[in-house]
Amino acid sequence: MYQFNYKKVETIEEAVNELSANPESKILAGGMTLIPTMKQRLASPEQLIDIRNIKELNFIKEESNNIVIGSTTNHYTVASSDLIKNKLSSLSRLAEGIGDPHVRNMGTIGGAISNNDPTADYPAACLGLGATIKTNKREISADDFFVSLFETALEEDEIVVSISFPIISDSIYMKFPNPASRYAMAGVFMSKNTSEVRVAVTGASENGVFRWTEMESSLLNDWSKSSLEEVKLSPEGIMSDIHGNSEYRANLVNIMAIRAFEGINE
Amino acid sequence: MxxxxxxxxxxxxxxxxxxxxxxxxxxxxxxxxxxxxxxxxxxxxxxxxxxxxxxxxxxxxxxxxxxxxxxxxxxxxLADGESLHPVQEAFRENHGLQCGFCTPGMIMAAVDIINRNSNLDEKIVREELEGNLCRCTGYQNIVKSILAASEKM
CATH class of the missing domain: 3.10.20.30 (Beta-grasp domain)
Known part of the structure; x- marks a missing residue:
């Protein structure tokens, strides 16, 4: 690992000031992606700003039919929260399936979405539920937040404060984990309420998480197995690597969508 | 520094x-x-x-x-002086290790698993061991050890 400065901050304001003062800084939350990346010298920030001690970023609450989660809340806390289990179990189950227990004790929701790894789980939940991401400056809808691989709408001096998920009980996340790494090779987050169907896909596209709009309109038009099976994901633009080519991955997405649909109907 | x-x-x-x-x-x-x-x-x-x-x-x-x-x-x-922690004892009793390299991590993970789960069964233990690799045992006796220890804690 290359040498860097380390700064622990106690408030959001302090974190933002540090970020503005040194644009080569990186925010350190759980560090479950950042530290392994730095170990491999794939990242070499000049300074780490440790935000894990900012108390106001660590919370889970219910607010006007939304579950609001502070950005430094770790995956274990989300997975084991009774409030989320009762109101939005799709999100508890997603959190329960991230990494392994030790990673879940450290990794945070804010870190996961700010990194926007194309195989991460949380971005699918944000898009699949139509979440709103609150930062120190503004509120960003999930539809505008995830830009491309490892790229978000966050500006250089902007940090995620909380994520607000609408409580949609007809929602589910289905993923096909890579048998070795356990990252999603294909993950589908599906939700359905009276006016909208959302189908978000992670792990598959060369451009990161995306909404599968063709599937959404087909299911909104007619919530049935036949309209589900009419739509097939095109392999174009789908990742192709040692673990599976684009045809294989596109088919996995189709299958995860079927499982999600069946799961919601159960 | x-x-x-x-x-x-x-x-x-x-x-x-x-x-x-x-x-x-x-x-x-x-x-x-x-x-x-x-x-x-x-x-x-x-x-x-x-x-x-x-x-x-x-x-x-x-x-x-x-x-x-x-x-x-x-x-x-973990151990209390000369007396082993129940999880350490269970690994010894149930032959939960072979080369022993993964064992410290396995035991620390096992204590955490037992602390978090009041009703452990084999399925939960296997899922919870997601983040711990063992190249010798095939996990059988590790799972057995953790279940045995959970009875005693």
């Missing part, structure tokens, strides 16, 4: 560390507690699992500076 003050296995430590030093290297090289192992370079194997403020974490994926002001338990801190 940054000052790190923490408590490890009941002992208070105050020491300057290089910011980039991993917690596992601090524990092994500076504190000479070599029971915590490094088995991979990719955060996958779990040989380095320790407890920080009661939670199981991978000490290879954490900086020593992040552990400032925490309470740490490593495998050396």
């Amino acid at each position: 940054s000052l790190v003050e923490l408590e490890i296995n009941g002992k208070k430590i105050s020491q300057d560390v290089e910011e980039r030093q991993l917690l596992v290297h601090f524990i092994r090289d500076d504190l000479n507690l070599t029971g915590t192992h490094v088995g991979c370079d990719t955060s996958q194997c779990g040989a380095c699992v320790i407890h920080v403020d009661g939670k199981a974490v991978k000490s290879c994926s954490m900086l020593a500076v992040q552990a400032n002001d925490t309470k740490i338990t490593t495998i050396e801190g």
Whole structure:
């Protein structure tokens, strides 16, 4: 690992000031992606700003039919929260399936979405539920937040404060984990309420998480197995690597969508 | 350098560390507690699992500076003098190890699993061992050991 400065901050304001003062800084939350990346010298920030001690970023609450989660809340806390289990179990189950227990004790929701790894789980939940991401400056809808691989709408001096998920009980996340790494090779987050169907896909596209709009309109038009099976994901633009080519991955997405649909109907 | 003050296995430590030093290297090289192992370079194997403020974490994926002001338990801190911790005893009784390299991480993970789950069964134990790799045992006796220990804790 290359040498860097380390700064622990106690408030959001302090974190933002540090970020503005040194644009080569990186925010350190759980560090479950950042530290392994730095170990491999794939990242070499000049300074780490440790935000894990900012108390106001660590919370889970219910607010006007939304579950609001502070950005430094770790995956274990989300997975084991009774409030989320009762109101939005799709999100508890997603959190329960991230990494392994030790990673879940450290990794945070804010870190996961700010990194926007194309195989991460949380971005699918944000898009699949139509979440709103609150930062120190503004509120960003999930539809505008995830830009491309490892790229978000966050500006250089902007940090995620909380994520607000609408409580949609007809929602589910289905993923096909890579048998070795356990990252999603294909993950589908599906939700359905009276006016909208959302189908978000992670792990598959060369451009990161995306909404599968063709599937959404087909299911909104007619919530049935036949309209589900009419739509097939095109392999174009789908990742192709040692673990599976684009045809294989596109088919996995189709299958995860079927499982999600069946799961919601159960 | 940054000052790190923490408590490890009941002992208070105050020491300057290089910011980039991993917690596992601090524990092994500076504190000479070599029971915590490094088995991979990719955060996958779990040989380095320790407890920080009661939670199981991978000490290879954490900086020593992040552990400032925490309470740490490593495998050396489990036994009570000469009497083994119930999980250590169960690993011995049930032949839960062969080469022993993964064992410190396995046992620290097992204690955490048992603490978090009141009704353990084989399925839960196997799922919970997601982050700990063993190349010898095929996990059978590790699972058996953890289930046996959970009866006694």
